[in-house]
Amino acid sequence: MNLLGSLFSSSIGRKFLMAATGLVLFGFVTGHLVGNLQIFLPPEKINHYGHLLESLGSALWAIRAFLLVCVVIHIWLAIQLTLENRAARPAAYAAEKTMRATLASRVMARTGIVVLAFIIYHLLHFTIRAQHPEWSEHTYRLADGTMVRDVYRMVVEGFSSVGVSVFYIVAVGLLAYHLAHGISSMFQTFGLKNENWTRGLDTTAKIYCWAYFLLNALIPLSVLGYVPVLSGLIQR
Numbered sequence: 001m002n003l004l005g006s007l008f009s010s011s012i013g014r015k016f017l018m019a020a021t022g023l024v025l026f027g028f029v030t031g032h033l034v035g036n037l038q039i040f041l042p043p044e045k046i047n048h049y050g051h052l053l054e055s056l057g058s059a060l061w062a063i064r065a066f067l068l069v070c071v072v073i074h075i076w077l078a079i080q081l082t083l084e085n086r087a088a089r090p091a092a093y094a095a096e097k098t099m100r101a102t103l104a105s106r107v108m109a110r111t112g113i114v115v116l117a118f119i120i121y122h123l124l125h126f127t128i129r130a131q132h133p134e135w136s137e138h139t140y141r142l143a144d145g146t147m148v149r150d151v152y153r154m155v156v157e158g159f160s161s162v163g164v165s166v167f168y169i170v171a172v173g174l175l176a177y178h179l180a181h182g183i184s185s186m187f188q189t190f191g192l193k194n195e196n197w198t199r200g201l202d203t204t205a206k207i208y209c210w211a212y213f214l215l216n217a218l219i220p221l222s223v224l225g226y227v228p229v230l231s232g233l234i235q236r
Contacts, residue, residue, distance in 0.1 A: 043153075160224070
């Protein structure tokens with residue numbers, strides 16, 4: 001049996017593959033946040049960033065496809081492992097374990113499905129621009145004279161919708177909640193978690209997740225004018 005088959009067929013392999021895809025996605029969401037926070041800088045910055053990504057051409061779509069596959073595999077494995085664990089435990093033991101488990105760990109698969117739905121919508125909204133084809137016509141002239149897509153305007157107009165902003169904030173909140181348990185589990189699967197620094201790791205994970213949620217939420221809230229200090233930085 002090949003290596004990939006072994007990863008999917010054994011419980012240990014599935015846990016390792018789930019942790020590996022989780023690590024990839026963790027790196028992506030962190031980088032994605034850093035890129036999005038450029039909305040608080042002059043439009044030149046985020047538009048140059050967007051142009052840099054688009055200049056990758058088909059490679060960018062290959063990266064997007066890879067990330068989407070990682071999301072699907074991650075969620076599918078979470079469901080499989082959850083069903084496997086339930087089937088392997090006696091009813092009384094399962095009830096006892098459920099009582100001791102954190103809420104985050106018990107709803108990992110469900111929050112993952114919601115996050116997947118959000119990712120698909122996010123791609124349709126800002127990347128494919130299915131609801132706003134006119135965004136493809138908005139351009140911006142960089143300092144060097146290059147005409148690029150006006151990502152800055154697209155983000156501002158997109159989050160000017162209260163419904164879109166609320167959905168975004170809720171989805172990012174669920175993702176942060178998902179990460180709060182996932183980061184700790186990932187380190188445990190890789191054998192990097194021990195009694196000496198478990199508490200510190202869990203605390204660091206919670207701090208990261210709160211920061212991730214709040215920084216992401218600041219973007220739509222600022223566009224809508226609910227954060228006066230930062231709202232003044234948004235050029236409409």
